[in-house]
Amino acid sequence: MDVSAFRASLQDPAPPPGLPLALQGLWWDGKGDWDRAHRCAQEQHDASGAIVHAYLHRKEGDLSNARYWYAHANRVMPTGSLEAEWTALAGELLARK
Numbered sequence: 001m002d003v004s005a006f007r008a009s010l011q012d013p014a015p016p017p018g019l020p021l022a023l024q025g026l027w028w029d030g031k032g033d034w035d036r037a038h039r040c041a042q043e044q045h046d047a048s049g050a051i052v053h054a055y056l057h058r059k060e061g062d063l064s065n066a067r068y069w070y071a072h073a074n075r076v077m078p079t080g081s082l083e084a085e086w087t088a089l090a091g092e093l094l095a096r097k
Contacts, residue, residue: 007030021049
């Protein structure tokens with residue numbers, strides 16, 4: 001699955017089967033359900049979960065918490081748009097799947 005197909009799947013009522021929790025988190029965020037996205041990210045205890053967790057806190061505006069999670073994922077908080085970050089994360093995580 002590529003980013004275009006992932007984005008198109010946002011029209012469906014549930015994420016595509018077999019997605020890791022971090023990607024499910026991005027999917028729920030794409031649907032506008034931040035709380036469900038956050039729960040998914042929290043349940044994946046690795047760098048993928050941490051980076052989605054960081055993105056979600058950045059989106060929420062809780063930048064100190066976001067910085068913590070970016071550091072946990074060995075990343076620096078981006079300064080670009082949230083949309084660009086969502087797209088980049090989706091591509092990165094889909095490539096790992």
